Amino acid sequence: MPSITINISLYGDIAKHAGGHHVAQTEIMLDGDPTIGDLQDKLGISAEEKGYVFKNAILCDVPGFDAAREESLCEGDHVGIFSIQHMWPYQYRDGVRMSDALARALNEKGAMHNIYKATEE
Amino acid sequence: MTRKIVRINMSNQKATYEDVPKKWAKWGGRGMTSAIVFEEIPPTCHPLGPNNKVVIAPGWVTGTPAAPSSGRTSFGGKSPLTGTIKESNAGGLSGQKIAKLGLAAIILEGTPAKDQWYYLVITKDGVEFKDASDLMGKGMYEIDEILWKDYPKTAVIGIGQAGEMKLSNAGISVNDPENKPGRYAGRGGLGAVLGARGIKAIVIDDAGGPGVDIANKELFEKGRKNLTEAIQEHALTKKDGGLNAYGTDVLMNIVNEAGGLPTRNFSAGQFEGAAKISGEAIAEVVEKRDGKGMTGHGCHPGCIIQCSNIYPDESGEALVSCLEYETAWALGANCGIDNLDIIARMTRECNDLGLDTIEAGNSIAIAMEGGLLEFGDAEGALKLFNEIRNKTPMGRILGQGVEATAKAFGVHRVPTVKGQSMPAYEPRAIKGIGVTYATSTMGADHTSGYTIAPEIAGVSGKLDPLTDEGKADLSLAFQASTAFIDSSGYCLFIAFPILDIQTGFEGMVDTVAGVMGIDLTGDDAIALGKEVLKMERLFNERAGFTKEDDRLPEFMRYEKLPPHDVVWSMTDEELDKVFAWVHED
Known part of the structure; x- marks a missing residue:
């Protein structure tokens, strides 16, 4: 099974999963027909630490949801993943392009709210 | 103690103190500045002429003991950049000190003799008019240092060389706790309007001031506690949260x-x-x-x-x-x-x-x-x-x-609306903000449309982000809720915890109700915000603005924005819905 190269940017605490401190920008090889879920697993990013997720400037996931795991990846795709602490006020994301899976998830589950429980709880 | 307004006439260098009239008693911050501008400034006046004014007002809860993140000061007047009404607010030291002097507003009006420049010193004993010759031509870093030598630990409001030149992009500086200029009522050129009043700086010394009355201390304390806990608990606003860290x-x-x-x-x-x-x-x-x-x-x-x-x-x-x-x-x-x-x-x-x-x-x-x-x-x-x-x-x-x-x-x-350039969100890619840019009473403004109420945010999962449906109603709700927050003296960033944590929202409302001694519920926040917007909208109409001014620039309709290659597609009819209610209520 041939592998493909994905360009990734990790922002915030999760940058540590790709050798960064606050930001990590690099490329990663994935085998087969990978998804964003496969990418997260390979990097070791848990659902709890993941915030917003983008693929090629399309919003695929938001904090508290898990809507991007099945999103397929192709050679040369760019994926940006943010830590859970990143904010993005609703009024500054109202109308952005989002994936079909995320749109379905928002319609089913309702509004996204930032998780506000203390991390140690 | 009754809140006062100090009216400072720069034509004759006289200051008079007035009780806050009943018609303005319910306002603070942006609500207060817009109410005074609406009533006292001729909408068609030249922004740099003798009939414009600068109004300064702390928010409802500003200056109260330990209300969290509530130090905003509102500055209002007619904007030389836009020709519209303008409210621009800043953090820094000024809001709390003005409020602690028992002042609900400072009104700066009139024009001194040609080439006469002053700095004002406002204390519990009144207003002093000082010759500003030695400050002229100096930038705000030097101004703040010079004035703290004579007036240590005071708030310093001032203008740099841009305000002296009466440039349309001149802002008003407020010093921060380290006495550095960096807290700006930046947008709209109100620094030029202050310059047109012949004022280089204003020193606010609250020593011995009466402080801020709290009508219902029990309610205020309950609200303060709930709001503080919400801010400290929320992922974005707590220590080491997103805002604190980055x-x-x-x-x-x-x-x-x-x-x-x-x-x-x-x-x-x-x-x-x-x-x-x-x-x-x-x-x-x-x-x-x-x-x-x-x-x-x-x-x-x-x-x-x-x-x-x-x-x-x-x-x-x-x-x-x-x-x-x-x-x-x-x-x-x-x-x-x-x-x-x-x-x-x-x-x-x-x-x-x-x-x-x-x-x-x-x-x-x-x-x-x-x-x-x-x-x-x-x-x-x-x-x-x-x-x-x-x-x-x-x-x-x-x-x-x-x-x-x-x-x-x-x-x-x-990239302007009503003469003011757009901030850092591209409306062709983020359509919701485009509706607010187009219709805001202030020109293109990213702080005109924050969401605070959970029932408003609830639509985010129901609206189709790829259609334009419902965005006008949403923008109005955002603009009204923002006008309320701007009147409170709270920083807009309390929006996150009060959006996500119901007790935080109730706490914010309770602190306002506690200070003002009024019955207030969450629903009232939108209604009060709409009152502010209506005054602002009517001022603009009387200044000559029509719904045709509520438009994004033409190039956004035909230039595709990469990487999504999208244009601005919102219809004019949808935009016109945002303020259609102004003449219906």
């Missing part, structure tokens, strides 16, 4: 990933150097230089969010505070500049000269498009501030803002 520039990478970061004068939606000028990059510089730089800095006493920063120079010494998202974007991505050190130096120039960083960066981007410099020419951009400092014709053009600069350089891609 500041507002935490948005740079997110908006860039979304394809909505205006780049090189709004010609693209992504900037290849975004990560280098982001909040994450600022945090790395602060850690690496290990000096006097810091994140998690508070812009006023009592702020528990602390989203400000102090950016260090190469030797670790403090260079500038604060490097905000809008600032890093305007002077960075929109000019094609990815050098954070140069952006910080340009920010310091803006803070010293007294310029709004958004309008300044956008004006440079326009000049770059017009051929004055290449996009990305960081050193060249930094040198342009000398043009303003030296009062050259070029400096005066740039200091008049984007529209004047575009005319001077023959540029047609002009």
Whole structure:
């Protein structure tokens, strides 16, 4: 099974999963027909630490949801993943392009709210 | 103790104290400034002429003991940049000290004799008019230092050289707890209106002042506790949360990933150097230089969010505070500049000269498009501030803002609404903000439409983000809720915990109700906000603005924005719904 190269940017605490401190920008090889879920697993990013997720400037996931795991990846795709602490006020994301899976998830589950429980709880 | 208004007439250098009239008794902050502007300023007056005024008002809860993150000061008047009503608010030291003097508002009116400049000293004993000759021609860093020698630990409100020149992009500076100028009522050119009053600076000394009355202390304390807990618990506003760790520039990478970061004068939606000028990059510089730089800095006493920063120079010494998202974007991505050190130096120039960083960066981007410099020419951009400092014709053009600069350089891609340039969210890619840009009473403004109420946010999962349906109603709700927060004296960033935590929302409302001694529920917040918007909208109508002014610039309808290759598609009819109610109620 041939592998493909994905360009990734990790922002915030999760940058540590790709050798960064606050930001990590690099490329990663994935085998087969990978998804964003496969990418997260390979990097070791848990659902709890993941915030917003983008693929090629399309919003695929938001904090508290898990809507991007099945999103397929192709050679040369760019994926940006943010830590859970990143904010993005609703009024500054109202109308952005989002994936079909995320749109379905928002319609089913309702509004996204930032998780506000203390991390140690 | 009854709240007072001090009316300061610069024509005869007299100050008179008045009880707050019943018609204005319910207002604070933006509600107060807009009510006074609406009633006292002729809408068709020239913004720099004798009939305009500057109104300064602390919010409802500003100056109360331990109300968290509530130190905002509102400045109002008719804007020389837009010709509309303007409210611009700032953090820093001024709001709490004005409130603690028992003042609900300061009204600055009249014009002194030609070439007469004053600084005012406002204390519990009254207003002193001081000759400002020794302060003229000086920037705000020096002004703040000079005035603290004679008036230590006071609030200093002032204008830099831009305000002296009455440039349309002149802001009003407020000093921060370290006595640095960086807290700006930046947008709309109110610094020029203060200059037209012959006022270089205002010192506020609250020593011995009566403080702020709290009508229902039990209700206030209950609300204060709930709101404080919500801020301290929420992921974005708690210590080491997103705002505290990375500041507002935490948005740079997110908006860039979304394809909505205006780049090189709004010609693209992504900037290849975004990560280098982001909040994450600022945090790395602060850690690496290990000096006097810091994140998690508070812009006023009592702020528990602390989203400000102090950016260090190469030797670790403090260079500038604060490097905000809008600032890093305007002077960075929109000019094609990815050098954070140069952006910080340009920010310091803006803070010293007294310029709004958004309008300044956008004006440079326009000049770059017009051929004055290449996009990305960081050193060249930094040198342009000398043009303003030296009062050259070029400096005066740039200091008049984007529209004047575009005319001077023959540029047609002009990202303005009602004369004010757009902030850091591209409306072709982020359509919701475009509705607010188009219809705001203030011109294109990113702080005009925050969401605070859970029932408003609840629509976010129901609306189809790819259609335009419902965005007008949403924008109105956002604009009304923002007008309420702007009246409270709270920082807009309490929006996050009060949105997500119901007790936080109730706490915010209870603190306002407790101070004012009024019955207030969450539903009342939108109604009060709409009252403010109505006054502002009617002022603008009487100044000559119509619904035809509620439009985004033409180029956004036909120029596709990469990477999504989208144009602005919202119909005029949808935009006109936002304020259709003004003449119906």
